[in-house]
Amino acid sequence: MIVVREYDSSRDLADVEAVERRCEVGPSGKLSLFTDLLGDPLCRIRHSPSFLMLVAEMGTEKKEIVGMIRGCIKTVTCGIKLDLNHKSQNDTVKPLYTKLAYVLGLRVSPSHRRQGIGLKLVKMMEEWFRQNGAEYSYIATENDNEASVNLFTGKCGYSEFRKPSILVNPVYAHRVNVSRRVTVIKLDPVDAESLYRLRFSTTEFFPGDIDSVLNNELSLGTFVAVPRSSCYGSGSGSWPGSSKFLEYPPESWAVLSVWNCKDSFRLEVRGASRLKRVVAKTTRVVDKTLPFLKLPSIPSVFKPFGLHFMYGIGGEGPQAAKMVKSLCGHAHNLAKDGGCGVLATEVAGEEPLRQGIPHWKVLSCDEDLWCIKRLGEDYSDGAVGDWTTSPPGSSIFVDPREF
Structure with missing residues (x-):
């Protein structure tokens, strides 16, 4: 029995930290980068306008947290539109906004993988996104993280969208x-x-x-x-x-x-x-x-x-x-x-x-992978159409709250 519920800081902190530690097992003989959230599992989302953390719990009598996921929602620019009513000789370009959700911090304990827990966590988080009016959902992952890429693009309906560089x-x-x-x-x-x-x-x-x-x-x-x-x-x-x-x-x-x-x-x-x-x-x-x-x-x-x-x-x-x-x-x-x-x-x-921008190539990532999914077909996107099919521009604005 797997139950997905909202994270409760008063009783879940120790178990969540234990799952984080179990997931931080890097490849043998290779350098690995580990993250310490300083005792606050919500620190990477709490500064967003709307956020949620879910945990997956297994067991009947003795319950054990075996996975978690974080998500947040904000309004962002997804394209441009022309203000044809502008009185100057040239039309004014204005931003076209959409409500965007972001999935991050998906973790499943190594001993409980390949049981559909990650998929269930993503689906539950997406349902919360929809209930709160999000039109799109996106995730960022390493380009060579096959398990993550396969989960989101193969099972959850996301498509590869942007490939920014981390310098x-x-x-x-x-x-x-x-x-x-x-x-x-x-x-x-x-x-x-x-x-x-x-x-x-x-x-x-x-x-x-x-x-x-x-x-x-x-x-x-x-x-x-x-x-x-x-x-x-x-x-x-x-x-x-x-x-x-x-x-x-x-x-x-x-x-x-x-x-x-x-x-x-x-x-x-x-x-x-x-x-x-x-x-x-x-x-x-x-x-x-x-x-x-x-x-x-x-x-x-x-x-x-x-x-x-x-x-x-x-x-x-x-x-x-x-x-x-x-x-x-x-x-x-x-x-x-x-x-x-x-x-x-x-x-x-x-x-x-x-x-x-000065940077060391050995410390940087030439291609981070952002994948995106449209959460509903009933939303009106105006001039931009379906954002998931739009070509990339020369620049993006990376929100520091989600780095």
Whole structure:
């Protein structure tokens, strides 16, 4: 007898943590990445507008939790539409929104797999999505995770949708130099919201509640990079506000925001040989002893470490990628001051600003896999039609609450 019910933190925490530990068994002889949710199984969904966690329980007298799943719902941009009533000579492009659900954190105890528990958890979660008006559901998984891909595309009706890249850069023992030709300006949340809505609201997956993201306690700020030679780069008091800035932008500029994942979860790399650990420690010692050499070093990832996540990356102009690189350097120094081991982001595979994002290929994932499913046929999608069949754009907006 398998019963699927809502997670109860007052009685389920220890059992859920036990299942998480049993699932964290990496391939023998290979490096594996493990996640510690810091005693809060809801930490990766609780910042979303609507969320739920379900557990699968087995047994009659002595009940045992053998699986769990998490899900959340939000409103995002799924396409664009033209405002034909706009009075200017050119039609105004506006975002087309849909209610999107996200499935994450599906776990089934190794001793109870191949019994349909995962499928039952997904179906129950999808039913909750439908009851709460979600039009689409999507999941993110590793491209080579055959079990996960087969479950969702083979049994649950999902289709492969987008293949973004996860770019990860280590946080060195030395500070990264930010170009003296660039001025980095920190925006207040209201101004940051205005900039994102005016410039990026038509980007695929842009969250309708971007204000909630930017005002969240885990948000470390939004930063704009401009040429120091521009009128906006002269120092304090030169920022005119987002609306005026976009009306008269410099030749090149860029923006990104930083999210503190360190206070939500910690990561740990396991399975490394003693030699690899010694080499990594040696690079840190040299970097810390001789920081002026600016030598790249491997952080201490073989014990629990935190990360900062960069999101909302965008910009314009011929030097936009260089502006992004300066912002990434600024974000690196924030992560160093915050005691993080790595700095990460996720972008579309064809993101034009990708070349400005420093990352180590050995730590990164060239193709993350997002799969999507339409939950009902009675929804009106307006000009976009069925979102699941739409071609990918050059950019996506990755919500930090779901990373």
